[in-house]
Amino acid sequence: xVPPRRICxVPPRRICxxxxxxxxxxxxxxxxxGAGAWGLPAAAELAxxxxxxxxxxxxxxxxxxxxxxxxxxxxxxxxxxxxxVRLALRSVEAWHRLESLTGITATLRRGLLWxxxxxxxxxxxxxxxxxxxxxxxxxxxxxRWFPGLRPDGRPAVWQADAGPVLASHALDAQVxxxxxxxxxxxxxxxxxxxxxxxxxxxVRAADGRTxxxxxxxxxxxxxxxxxxxxxxxxxxxxPLLEQVCHVGRGSDTDDLPCxxxxxxGDEPGMYGMPTPGRGxxxxxxxxxxxxxxxxxxxxxxxxxxxxxxxxxARAFESLDPTVVDxxxxxxxDSPDGRFVVDTIHGGRxxxxxxxxxxxxxxxxxxxxxxxxxAEGLPPxxxxxALGLARFADGAARSxxxxxx
Numbered sequence: 001x002v003p004p005r006r007i008c009x010v011p012p013r014r015i016c017x018x019x020x021x022x023x024x025x026x027x028x029x030x031x032x033x034g035a036g037a038w039g040l041p042a043a044a045e046l047a048x049x050x051x052x053x054x055x056x057x058x059x060x061x062x063x064x065x066x067x068x069x070x071x072x073x074x075x076x077x078x079x080x081x082x083x084x085v086r087l088a089l090r091s092v093e094a095w096h097r098l099e100s101l102t103g104i105t106a107t108l109r110r111g112l113l114w115x116x117x118x119x120x121x122x123x124x125x126x127x128x129x130x131x132x133x134x135x136x137x138x139x140x141x142x143x144r145w146f147p148g149l150r151p152d153g154r155p156a157v158w159q160a161d162a163g164p165v166l167a168s169h170a171l172d173a174q175v176x177x178x179x180x181x182x183x184x185x186x187x188x189x190x191x192x193x194x195x196x197x198x199x200x201x202x203v204r205a206a207d208g209r210t211x212x213x214x215x216x217x218x219x220x221x222x223x224x225x226x227x228x229x230x231x232x233x234x235x236x237x238x239p240l241l242e243q244v245c246h247v248g249r250g251s252d253t254d255d256l257p258c259x260x261x262x263x264x265g266d267e268p269g270m271y272g273m274p275t276p277g278r279g280x281x282x283x284x285x286x287x288x289x290x291x292x293x294x295x296x297x298x299x300x301x302x303x304x305x306x307x308x309x310x311x312x313a314r315a316f317e318s319l320d321p322t323v324v325d326x327x328x329x330x331x332x333d334s335p336d337g338r339f340v341v342d343t344i345h346g347g348r349x350x351x352x353x354x355x356x357x358x359x360x361x362x363x364x365x366x367x368x369x370x371x372x373x374a375e376g377l378p379p380x381x382x383x384x385a386l387g388l389a390r391f392a393d394g395a396a397r398s399x400x401x402x403x404x
Contacts, residue, residue: 027051028214030374031203033191033227035061037171037360038352039219041367044174046217046374047183054211055178056189056203062171064298066221070244070327072275073360074258076112076162077132080122081338085130086382087362092161094364102173105166106364110255110274112162113137113146115154116262123157134159146257148318152264162258164273165360174363186211194218194227196345215374217350222291222332224353231344235391237354238333239291243304246279246324247312253280253319261315270311279324282308291330300326331357335391342387343373350374351388 027050032043035057043055062069075095077088095107114123120136127134135145137156142149145158178185190206200212220227222239253274261270269285288301305326312321334340334354339362342351350373352366359366369383379387 025049025375028374029212030054030215030217031056031201031211031213032217032219033057033194033203034219034221034223035185035187036066036219036221037167037363038355038366038370039217040171040174040178041363042217042219042350042352042370042374043183043185044177044181045367045371047178047181049371049375050181051374053178053181053183054186054213055183056186056191056205056211058188058190060185060187061175062168065296066330070329071166071168071278072164072273072281073167074112074162074271074273075107075165075361076159076258076260078112078114078123078127078134078157078159078162078260080119080126082126082129083338083382083385084358085126085132087365089130089132090382091362091365094362094368095165098170098173098364102177104169104173106170106173107165108163108274108276109161110163111145111158111160111257112259113142113149113156113158113257114260115142115152115156116260116269117154117264118262120155120157120262127157127159132159132161143317146259148316149259150315150317152315154262154264164258164275166276167360170363174367191220191223191227194231194349196231196348201345201348215348215350217352217370217374219352219370221353221355222330223293224332228351228353231349233340233344233351233388235335235340235354235388237335239330240333240357241288241291241295241328241330242283242286243288243300243308243326243328244281244283245300245305245308245326246275246281247309247322248279248320248324250279250324251277256280256319267311270315280312280319282312284308284311288328298328300328331355331359333357338390339386340388341369341373341379341383342389344388347373347376 029052032039032055047053135158140151193204195202201216203211225237256274258273263269272282275281309321337356340354
């Protein structure tokens with residue numbers, strides 16, 4: 001058995017010291033497509049390292065049509081996939097680095113209770129295998145770890161290193177880093193084509209504008225498939241629309257832990273986190289409707305709002321199920337539920353796609369990782385496991401049911 005370790009004991013990984021870069025890395029022109037939770041940090045990090053960076057986005061960072069709007073997300077170590085646990089440990093280190101660089105508070109530590117009959121044992125085993133402390137919770141004892149949670153006969157796993165990501169604060173900090181490093185943010189650029197066939201990689205927008213670069217980083221969120229397929233990435237990415245709601249009474253829920261509830265009976269999975277001063281944010285793993293690029297309707301559905309309120313009433317004794325507000329959000333599934341991170345066309349195009357509903361756990365880590373790939377550094381084993389090679393001959397194309 002691996003001895004348990006705490007977050008502060010995570011071994012240091014490669015962290016970019018800008019001063020050490022002087023004269024050691026060739027500075028290049030980089031175009032980053034997508035100013036969301038992965039593209040924006042990549043652009044900010046590349047600009048911080050001294051590269052000439054243009055960040056293109058159709059609507060701008062944190063817009064209501066993107067995957068990265070809203071006040072909070074969950075960060076956690078708990079996952080049935082050991083690779084995702086290792087990446088989460090690295091992500092915590094990266095969040096601390098971002099907070100040190102910018103002076104903001106990007107994450108809060110509240111813990112997370114994972115209750116799911118199908119995956120709890122895999123979660124516990126994955127955490128133990130990576131040396132992370134966790135507690136297996138008896139079905140009747142869940143209320144001790146999440147005050148007011150009703151027992152339903154399922155065991156759970158408690159892990160203390162989890163909590164809300166203050167998403168809007170984190171994105172604002174990345175925008176500030178990009179501007180301070182003199183990176184360019186170009187909004188209104190609806191990218192239609194990436195052409196790596198010439199001396200430059202040419203990015204063409206729908207309005208006729210073209211952008212030239214030595215390297216292009218593609219982090220286009222729901223626009224991944226139409227951009228990647230002409231580049232030889234023949235994968236089916238699935239953009240989804242889902243809905244979340246805040247329940248509870250403002251700051252009364254600020255200190256509650258996060259939760260992942262697996263499906264039970266006919267009910268879909270549910271996830272939740274406190275949003276400071278606003279309430280407890282709950283979402284259910286149920287597609288609102290099919291995603292379309294021309295669908296700009298983000299009005300919450302009353303039926304889903306009622307379903308979330310009813311689910312809150314059944315699951316929690318002490319949480320007021322009254323809905324305070326709702327939000328429609330989007331995320332993009334990869335074929336197997338893991339991220340797709342790789343380089344193509346001789347390293348001239350970096351691919352970051354398929355957030356699979358978990359992208360905002362990793363922005364602070366994705367920035368340096370994607371910057372490393374753009375600079376031509378080889379991926380380590382964990383990043384290589386996210387590469388396109390796993391889809392060779394049609395392998396790894398079925399998506400497991402995993403929590404957000």
